[in-house]
Amino acid sequence: MLFIYRILINLILFLSPIIFILRILKKKEHPLRFSEKLCFFSKKRTKGKLIWFHGASVGEILSVIPLIEKLEKNKKIKQVLITSNTLSSSKIISNLKLKKTIHQFFPIDTNYHTNKFLKYWNPAVAIFIDSEIWPNTIINIKKKNIPLVLLNARITKKSFRRWKKFINIAKTLFQKFDTCISSNLESKKYLYFFGAKKIKFFGNLKFSQTEMNENSLSKDFKKTISKKKIWCASSTHESEEILCANVHKKLKNKYKNLLTVIIPRHVHRTEKITNQIKELNLKVHTHEPKKKIQPNTDIYLVNSYGNTKSFFKICKTVFLGGSMIKHGGQNPLEAVRFGCNILHGPNYWNFYEIYNLLNKYEVSFKVKNFKQLSDKVDLMLKKKNNSKNINLKIKKLGNRILNSTLKEINFFINKK
Incomplete structure (x- = not known):
């Protein structure tokens, strides 16, 4: 199954020039920054410890902003990297007042690009948010012995049935995570089914989410x-x-x-x-x-x-x-x-x-x-x-969830 996935992802890479042009025309892709997905990086890596967060889009990214704000106060951490897939999420991050945090688009999940990405950024900890599972990236992270966390993990009944059809690859991938912090009890149950090694449940991190200023009313x-x-x-x-x-x-x-x-x-x-x-x-x-x-x-x-x-x-x-x-x-x-x-x-x-x-x-x-x-x-x-x-x-509930999550993440930051 992994072999078929790699064929498909390389086919997407082959077609990427056409895909990028179409997405730029539809204003779904940044006309200057799309090349980040091919590992042409637009930001410099600061010397020292870097923590990497990856989320699909706006919702996932916003859910970890309070956590990142706390991590920025940690003197051991010199840089925080956020990657995402969508243009809207990059715009949100650019409006945030974060001193150590930068944004790049997530690379295409080929062996070549994931290895190039990991070599350049060399994260101390890799944290994937929600249900972001990218096989080549996950496998190559573990080959480099980088601690890997699935944060606010969410597996719905629908996605569980889908993963169950590919049970061997599902178990291979979920067992790569050093810890899975579940967003709900249902997801916790499914993570156990797929053999995840260490599962924690503190509550949904979105309870601690910071709201962006928005006022469209006159x-x-x-x-x-x-x-x-x-x-x-x-x-x-x-x-x-x-x-x-x-x-x-x-x-x-x-x-x-x-x-x-x-x-x-x-x-x-x-x-x-x-x-x-x-x-x-x-x-x-x-x-x-x-x-x-x-x-x-x-x-x-x-x-x-x-x-x-x-x-x-x-x-x-x-x-x-x-x-x-x-x-x-x-x-x-x-x-x-x-x-x-x-x-x-x-x-x-x-x-x-x-x-x-x-x-x-x-x-x-x-x-x-x-x-x-x-x-x-x-x-x-x-x-x-x-x-x-x-x-x-x-706020009280959100702070409790946030502090428990921070304690778990700090374990890997201090360990590395």
């Missing part, structure tokens, strides 16, 4: 809504927008200044959603920075990406979609870090452990139908804002 908008009762339905799927619009319709007689913000998971559905809501005789306002919101607006429909966090800052009751339908729910951590109370439907298997923990902390609440959702929104609108209390709970 002062006029904030002023207009400051006097309103406001709640938000985010990452909604088909049928969930109408459900939330009906909740608004039921509650608007009780709260004359009620505003419901709906952020669909897929914004291309905006026109259809608008028409459906208008059939309920509700006033819809689509999100445009220069378009003034009218006082009689019922539903504020967000029709573009990149605004969610701004709304989480002002909406302290959030219904997360994909949970009233059989989709498996959406990740609640982003909203929780902004001090939001979370409402979700009965279908949340993609984030089962996170939701159960948040339910235990009385931060998230399950609702099964329209009545339960409208009753819970009503209750939340009456309640005093408890976002500071939520922030304290999550």
